[in-house]
Amino acid sequence: MIRKESLQILRDPSSIAIAFVMPLVLLLLFGYGVSLDAKRIPLAFVVEQPDANSASLTGAFQRSDYFVPRGFGSIQAAQRALDAHEVSGIVWLRNDFSRHLLARGDARIGVIVNGVDANQARITEGYIQGVWQAWLLGYAHSQGHELPAMVMLEPRIWFNAAVRSRDFLVPGLIAVIMTLIGAMLTSMVVAREWERGTMEALMVTPIRIGEIIAGKMLPYFVLGMGGMLLSVAMALWLFDVPLRGSFWALSAASALFMLVALGMGLLISTVARSQFVAGQLAIVVTFLPAFILSGFIFQIGSMPAFVQLITHLIPARYFVAILQTVFLAGDIWPILLSNSVALLVMMVIFLGLARRKAHKRLD
Structure with missing residues (x-):
């Protein structure tokens, strides 16, 4: 199954484009074209x-x-x-x-x-x-005078002393990219098998349903981690975003979030047997919330209270917090561990639901 999915990825240019070309385009657009700074x-x-x-x-x-x-x-x-x-x-x-x-x-x-x-x-x-x-x-x-002032302000800006919006946007963009790679690609994996009529052939083989899910997940996990490494490399060497924390802590959190995204994609794929429907659901359920409600651009603290409650259901919220902490502040373990535990719980839920919904029956 792993070999079959790997060959299918290599023969499908769109998968390679989503995993490597899309991060390149998004990072260039947000790194150079989008800025929250006000100059000139x-x-x-x-x-x-x-x-x-x-x-x-x-x-x-x-x-x-x-x-x-x-x-x-x-x-x-x-x-x-x-x-x-x-x-x-x-x-x-x-x-x-x-x-x-x-x-x-x-x-x-x-x-x-x-x-x-x-x-x-x-x-x-x-x-x-x-x-x-x-x-x-x-x-x-x-004039030889001192300007009267009740309070003398000496501002110090922590973590992003240059006040560059690029240092804030680029790390958060990695969460959006990995959501697209993990959820978008895997959301169409099972649906594609149903549309092409190959699911019936898989069902008559002695392979178990858990092995089918694992065989479909692992190649896309590798693909997603490759997209993450490309994004981190561009952030460090092209946009000069500092990485003050541990690369291994970043990699572990990224792997955990990638499993969450794969679980969401597989759950969508097992429910929707049409690639078009699966793709639309992936955009609405995973990409848009990751873009708007994760704290990637809009501060969660400035949102209405009921929207802040909703953001706790968005996995990207926790990963964005990890990314911004590791890149700009360092290994702040209380933040990293608490958000990683939330991602771990979501991974168990989504993968468990995907396994429960997947079965070797035609109904």
């Missing part, structure tokens, strides 16, 4: 009375990697550019900016941010405040 934000600058102070502040924004300032002669022109989505925000220096700065030190700037994308708006606002605060500190030191 187009920003309108309105200076009603240009002078040395306003030029200094404008220069601070121009030197920042996060903004591309564009000058406008009036606030009305800047607002039209904002309405036309030519800029993402406006910084407005009124004609009394320098007078208030020199006389009382309480000069203010006007900031208008496009709030259609709430996440982008918050990031833009935070970056503007950062540049403004840094400029105020520099201005105060140049």
